Amino acid sequence: MSKIIAENVNVYYGSKQALFDVSINIAEKEVTALIGPSGCGKSTFLRCLNRMNDVIDICRVEGSIKMDDLELNSRQLDVVRLRENVGMVFQKPNPFPKTIYENVAYGPTIHGIAQSKEEMDQIVETSLKKAALWNEVKDRLNEVGTGLSGGQQQRLCIARAISVSPEVILMDEPCSALDPIATAQIEELIDDLKKEVTIVIVTHSMSQAARVSQKTGFFHLGKLIEFGPTDKIFKNPDNQQTQDYITGRFG
């Protein structure tokens, strides 16, 4: 079942076009990986899904992106509600310079999810457990989040993102700043999370895409060249460009 359906999405930065007629169906409770060389527009597309492109003044998005029949690319859309439902994890871990507890509790606080202190404690604990961080930080919830290691910080960011129980989580190269062990932990986490949420992940690592995703989309120069089941893309792609990219002949 499709969670997000994008049709003919065009994105412009000023006069420069960054995405050309991208159409894609993202399935519910699956991991969809977006791969492609740098500057191919995969992050731009990802940021269309929670309207983070709004932050960039010169950015203009055309076309239709529907999530459960809700048009995302509409002026009337309440961006705050959308982002409550669509969480995001960034390339570089960016915890708030506050305590670990406050980091996770921030989303539930501003969206009024917890009614009481106990409920909030519960949410923080569950989120940190889901992010596989609870055991490491349960005794120091009041220490600053920026004092953790890189991998822990990224898991804290994931805990922060799932604290508001989003339906979709967007990940923009979440492991590019991490060492292999931390990367493995995050990948394991993604595997667990997909039971409950739809995940879209942008990655530069093709092996990572192959490991964690069920569907893969290959972007090149702003166009979605090929999209299909991960197995097929990596073993038997239809397109020559895809073949060249995954075999390392360019990019």
Add this chain to the structure above:
Amino acid sequence: MNSFKKNLLKKRYIAERRFQWYGKIAIGLALTFLAVFMFQIFSKGYSAFQKTWILTEVHYDKELLLIDAESPSKDDLENADYYDVAYKAMTSLDPGLPEEEDRQLIQMVSYKYETEVKDLLLKNPDYLGKIVPIKLTASDDVDQVHKGNYPRDIPEENRRVNDYQLQIYDMLNERGDILSEFNISFFTSPDSREAELAGIASSFMGTVFSILVCLAFSFPVAVLAAIYLEEFAPKNKFTDFIEVNINNLAAVPSIVFGLLGLGVLLAVFNLPRSTPLVGGITLSLMTLPTIIIAARASLKAVPPSIREAALAMGASNMQTTMHHTVPLSMPGTLSGTIIGLAQALGETAPLILIGMVAFVNTIPGTPVDPAASLPVQIYIWSESAERGFVEKVSACIMVLLAFLILMNLAAQIVRHKFEKKWS
């Protein structure tokens, strides 16, 4: 390594060493100037913290005081006539002096000596009828002679202390009746036309009130302006125009702000002249652009990843700004504010224009009482002819510098403390 490469390397090392020497010379020069400046001020000013007293005896004679009552009340003492008693206290120093020459002795103490005689009795009513020792403030001329600042070898007619007075001074000094003590009244008295009585209490309080008013007006306005411009305003020609103007405003000579204060605050709004309220508002016009620029710079310095993190969590622009960006920018904003205030602290020109240069011999209790300020006080005293004011100017500069150093220290501490909290 061939010789060409060797040569190149050698040249590079020499250039590096030469550059380091330039730097060291520059720092050395700057430190020398600072040392000369400090030495000048301290060597001239330290003596102002000492006050010279003349020790004599006073006879609280009931007859001379014109007190009739057997056991006089507080009011009786208050209303008594101290002229003769005080006069006699001074003339008793040289009983042989003919009466018409008495003024020479009286001139050796401050003109307020009668009040000092009165105050001593009011404090100790049981002195009535007794002969007791008393300290009288020496006149600024005697004070300067005692501190060695007054040359004795110039001809008598050019000297403010004549030979007779010097003779009396020497006699008293030999007897140990010239006292030198810490000058408390320099800090507790308002300005005076007499150097020996003048103090900085009025100008100090004036400065404190001005700075507080300045802070109260400029900080909220500047911070809100900076937040709006940096976080909310669309980036277009109009906001560019505003930005250019704010930067220009920071470079406008302070005297122009003084004229603005004169023309608008005093003439249009009829605020009370010569008061820290008007002075503070005028200074806040000057501080405003400084704080806006500092606040914007520190808002800009907050990493965009923090904004993105908050926005992606579904925080509104307002929440992102208030919960994350502004708290993170506060250390920079606060230290910018304090530096702006420190600048305002040293401003003289705008305060002169709005009338804070008036002679004020009362200590202001509120921002709407007339007051001077420390830099203006320096200006007023440096214009005075009396030798006693020379050291006062330097002493006042020392107080102003101490104030400045304290503020800059506060800026450092604030910066440090907040930064620790947030990272």
